[in-house]
Amino acid sequence: xxxxxxxxxxxxxxxxxxxxxxxxxxxxxxxxxxxxxxxxxxxxxxxxxxxxxxxxxxxxxxxxxxxxxxxxxxxxxxxxxxxxxxxxxxxxxxxxxxxxxxxxxxxxxxxxxxxxxxxxxxxxxxxxxxxxxxxxxxxxxxxxxxxxxxxxxxxxxxxxxxxxxxxxxxxxxxxxxxxxxxxxxxxxxxxxxxxxxxxxxxxxxxxxxxxxxxxxxxxxxxxxxxxxxxxxxxxxxx
Amino acid sequence: xxxxxxxxxxxxxxxxxxxxxxxxxxxxxxxxxxxxxxxxxxxxxxxxxxxxxxxxxxxxxxxxxxxxxxxxxxxxxxxxxxxxxxxxxxxxxxxxxxxxxxxxxxxxxxxxxxxxxxxxxxxxxxxxxxxxxxxxxxxxxxxxxxxxxxxxxxxxxxxxxxxxxxxxxxxxxxxxxxxxxxxxxxxxxxxxxxxxxxxxxxxxxxxxxxxxxxxxxxxxxxxxxxxxxxxxxxxxxxxxxxxxxxxxxxxxxxxxxxxxxxxxxxxxxxxxxxxxxxxxxxxxxxxxxxxxxxxxxxxxxxxxxxxxxxxxxxxxxxxxxxxxxxxxxxxxxxxxxxxxxxxxxxxxxxxxxxxxxxxxxxxxxxxxxxxxxxxxxxxxx
Numbered sequence: 001x002x003x004x005x006x007x008x009x010x011x012x013x014x015x016x017x018x019x020x021x022x023x024x025x026x027x028x029x030x031x032x033x034x035x036x037x038x039x040x041x042x043x044x045x046x047x048x049x050x051x052x053x054x055x056x057x058x059x060x061x062x063x064x065x066x067x068x069x070x071x072x073x074x075x076x077x078x079x080x081x082x083x084x085x086x087x088x089x090x091x092x093x094x095x096x097x098x099x100x101x102x103x104x105x106x107x108x109x110x111x112x113x114x115x116x117x118x119x120x121x122x123x124x125x126x127x128x129x130x131x132x133x134x135x136x137x138x139x140x141x142x143x144x145x146x147x148x149x150x151x152x153x154x155x156x157x158x159x160x161x162x163x164x165x166x167x168x169x170x171x172x173x174x175x176x177x178x179x180x181x182x183x184x185x186x187x188x189x190x191x192x193x194x195x196x197x198x199x200x201x202x203x204x205x206x207x208x209x210x211x212x213x214x215x216x217x218x219x220x221x222x223x224x225x226x227x228x229x230x231x232x233x234x235x236x237x238x
Numbered sequence: 239x240x241x242x243x244x245x246x247x248x249x250x251x252x253x254x255x256x257x258x259x260x261x262x263x264x265x266x267x268x269x270x271x272x273x274x275x276x277x278x279x280x281x282x283x284x285x286x287x288x289x290x291x292x293x294x295x296x297x298x299x300x301x302x303x304x305x306x307x308x309x310x311x312x313x314x315x316x317x318x319x320x321x322x323x324x325x326x327x328x329x330x331x332x333x334x335x336x337x338x339x340x341x342x343x344x345x346x347x348x349x350x351x352x353x354x355x356x357x358x359x360x361x362x363x364x365x366x367x368x369x370x371x372x373x374x375x376x377x378x379x380x381x382x383x384x385x386x387x388x389x390x391x392x393x394x395x396x397x398x399x400x401x402x403x404x405x406x407x408x409x410x411x412x413x414x415x416x417x418x419x420x421x422x423x424x425x426x427x428x429x430x431x432x433x434x435x436x437x438x439x440x441x442x443x444x445x446x447x448x449x450x451x452x453x454x455x456x457x458x459x460x461x462x463x464x465x466x467x468x469x470x471x472x473x474x475x476x477x478x479x480x481x482x483x484x485x486x487x488x489x490x491x492x493x494x495x496x497x498x499x500x501x502x503x504x505x506x507x508x509x510x511x512x513x514x515x516x517x518x519x520x521x522x523x524x525x526x527x528x529x530x531x532x533x534x535x536x537x538x539x540x541x542x543x544x545x546x547x548x549x550x551x552x553x554x555x556x557x558x559x560x561x562x563x564x565x566x567x568x569x570x571x572x573x574x575x576x577x578x579x580x581x582x583x584x585x586x587x588x589x590x591x592x593x594x595x596x597x598x599x600x601x602x603x604x605x606x607x608x609x610x611x612x613x614x615x616x617x618x619x
Binding site: 049052075079082089090099101142 | 450452
């Protein structure tokens with residue numbers, strides 16, 4: 001198991017963001033994390049990347065304890081946040097060079113990030129002038145620079161057109177071919193159905209269901225969206 | 239890694255045109271305007287009154303008075319339309335000199351003339367009138383008693399003859415340029431808060447800081463990488479403003495800035511002042527929730543520190559209690575240091591106190607902002 005989350009609880013004041021959550025993520029898979037707004041998806045991603053401390057429980061990644069080996073874990077993982085976390089006033093190339101130098105990444109990874117995300121023609125363009133889809137691709141390319149073994153995507157297709165969304169999903173699928181484990185959160189069921197191997201549904205910080213996409217769809221003989229709505233409404237009722 | 243962080247910060251600041259305007263153009267324009275505008279207020283030359291005389295009497299006495307006024311360097315005789323003061327000597331002034339009731343001299347004053355200037359003008363004119371009257375009295379007395387006439391004749395109304403002026407300490411009042419350049423260097427430097435907070439808060443809002451944190455970039459590296467470029471920019475700012483004072487201001491018939499003291503001392507003081515400005519800016523940038531909040535807090539704190547510290551009103555114009563209060567402002571420490579160098583020809587030791595206080599102030603605020611940033615990053619913000 002690549003990632004093992006055991007009984008993790010995280011509170012923000014009175015708000016319980018993660019409530020004794022446990023789940024496991026296998027190596028080399030695309031893992032879809034589903035949940036309504038405020039379910040705890042982004043908090044879980046922050047926890048997995050060591051950006052947020054947990055109050056209770058434990059997390060192991062590659063067999064390393066997250067609390068004790070945070071620096072090592074960060075070196076082999078990467079997060080692509082929902083926000084466009086780069087510098088609008090820098091060009092695409094300057095942004096990639098900056099994040100590459102900060103992580104002392106290799107030139108090969110620099111070139112790979114540009115190629116996979118189809119940014120070669122945009123290198124000298126200021127990031128602020130890019131389209132929504134191009135900005136998303138740059139945001140993703142930065143996540144590839146340190147040659148990660150795991151990438152966490154936090155709703156990477158928010159606010160972009162269908163064509164750009166498909167391009168992004170194709171890029172993410174190609175990450176799997178590079179041997180990268182992908183943890184992917186989204187609101188869009190069709191995206192999850194399209195690219196994910198495994199799925200977990202969380203609501204109110206708790207795990208509702210986890211399994212392979214195939215198994216879930218077969219057992220319920222309905223679309224993922226219907227199944228998700230049924231699960232989350234049950235959770236709301238409780 | 240660190241050099242990449244510093245380079246990024248440099249590029250972002252240099253591409254921020256508004257920030258460059260605030261850091262370089264604004265203080266340069268202020269130096270120019272204030273040096274020229276305050277040239278006469280800070281001038282150490284004797285005061286001149288642009289004066290015209292209308293002699294309606296045309297008597298020997300009125301002509302003597304006119305001649306005496308003309309001789310006095312305080313009165314600069316000009317045409318009536320250029321005059322601030324017009325002296326009207328009334329008809330019969332000479333005839334009535336010997337009588338009890340003298341017709342009054344009328345002084346016509348420009349509406350904009352300040353009351354203290356009017357009083358000074360009246361005092362200067364009074365001296366000429368009294369001198370004239372003493373001359374007449376002396377002449378009349380000499381008909382009765384040479385001794386009495388000599389006694390009256392010996393009365394001198396010149397202040398130099400009557401008073402011996404001694405200063406408690408060396409007279410050190412800056413000229414307009416010596417006052418303006420350090421003032422706007424200090425004030426301008428604290429405007430580093432604008433670009434610094436804009437970049438900082440954008441990084442925070444866009445989660446770029448969190449992303450850097452996820453790349454094992456520490457709060458220490460982030461803070462330090464922001465300090466280095468701004469310290470460098472602040473040094474350029476200081477020398478650009480000094481160059482404005484030395485080479486541009488004199489083009490407007492205003493005294494040029496002279497560096498009378500130690501250049502090494504000036505460099506060290508500039509460095510210390512920039513540490514203080516960067517420290518305060520960093521703390522505001524870390525604590526503010528939005529760029530609007532940061533620029534408002536930064537602007538208000540700059541104006542407050544400036545008004546307390548002698549930027550708005552020079553310290554030597556302030557009452558003693560306000561001068562004591564001024565000492566709490568780091569802007570005042572910086573100003574005092576610059577005046578020590580520009581005016582008193584100070585050396586390194588003379589600015590050491592002010593510089594150390596500025597360094598301490600800056601370092602404490604930087605450490606504080608680093609701690610706050612670390613706390614924010616640990617909370618995932």
